Amino acid sequence: DGGITQSPKYLFRKEGQNVTLSCEQNLNHDAMYWYRQDPGQGLRLIYYSQIVNDFQKGDIAEGYSVSREKKESFPLTVTSAQKNPTAFYLCASTATGVAKNIQYFGAGTRLSVL
Amino acid sequence: GENVEQHPSTLSVQEGDSAVIKCTYSDSASNYFPWYKQELGKRPQLIIDIRSNVGEKKDQRIAVTLNKTAKHFSLHITETQPEDSAVYFCAASKSTGTASKLTFGTGTRLQVTL
Numbered sequence: 393d394g395g396i397t398q399s400p401k402y403l404f405r406k407e408g409q410n411v412t413l414s415c416e417q418n419l420n421h422d423a424m425y426w427y428r429q430d431p432g433q434g435l436r437l438i439y440y441s442q443i444v445n446d447f448q449k450g451d452i453a454e455g456y457s458v459s460r461e462k463k464e465s466f467p468l469t470v471t472s473a474q475k476n477p478t479a480f481y482l483c484a485s486t487a488t489g490v491a492k493n494i495q496y497f498g499a500g501t502r503l504s505v506l
Numbered sequence: 507g508e509n510v511e512q513h514p515s516t517l518s519v520q521e522g523d524s525a526v527i528k529c530t531y532s533d534s535a536s537n538y539f540p541w542y543k544q545e546l547g548k549r550p551q552l553i554i555d556i557r558s559n560v561g562e563k564k565d566q567r568i569a570v571t572l573n574k575t576a577k578h579f580s581l582h583i584t585e586t587q588p589e590d591s592a593v594y595f596c597a598a599s600k601s602t603g604t605a606s607k608l609t610f611g612t613g614t615r616l617q618v619t620l
Contacts, residue, residue: 423605423606425605425607425608432612432613433612433613434510434512434595434610434611434612434613435550435595435608435610436610437607437608437609440605440607441605442605448605450607451507482549482550486605486606492601492605492606493538493540493555493557493599493601493606494540494552494555495540495552495606495608497549497550497551498549499548499549500547500548500549
């Protein structure tokens with residue numbers, strides 16, 4: 393999967409439940425990102441992290457939380473405060489240096505509400 | 507923040523014809539402009555990119571042009587083939603420390619008919 397592994401592929405959330413989406417990379421990339429994609433829409437940035445133990449809000453961070461305890465891992469939690477969580481979630485990472493703009497994407501997690 | 511507009515939202519061409527997709531951006535500090543191709547249910551794949559110090563870049567049947575003054579950039583696909591059918595996204599970014607935050611357009615669904 394190009395060095396970025398997202399799991400699970402499909403996820404269902406019950407009302408009031410928090411769920412966590414996994415993203416792992418073995419590319420030794422410093423920066424990692426979470427995007428949300430709604431049907432017929434572009435990708436919107438939720439959170440990003442430039443380095444371990446650091447992360448910043450993107451454009452639509454409300455109702456989401458992240459952690460970056462290890463360089464390889466950047467899990468996303470969709471909390472019960474996110475009232476419309478149904479979407480396709482994509483994780484990405486970038487290298488440092490001259491190639492730092494190029495984002496490599498995982499295969500995505502499709503989240504639905506039961 | 508950055509705003510990227512993309513047109514058209516759908517585009518149908520006959521096999522062998524050319525296709526052009528246009529994007530405009532708002533932040534004059536943006537300096538990197540990638541184009542992604544996304545097939546249904548799959549991850550976005552980078553197909554070509556251009557940096558702000560270049561006006562045009564070509565890779566076989568695909569080319570991208572950038573007009574910094576007008577703040578718009580375009581994707582050109584020549585001799586289209588059925589396998590070119592997909593959703594195409596433009597994006598713009600500027601570097602932030604070690605990260606590169608992408609702002610995406612809303613996508614163009616390209617259909618290549620026989």
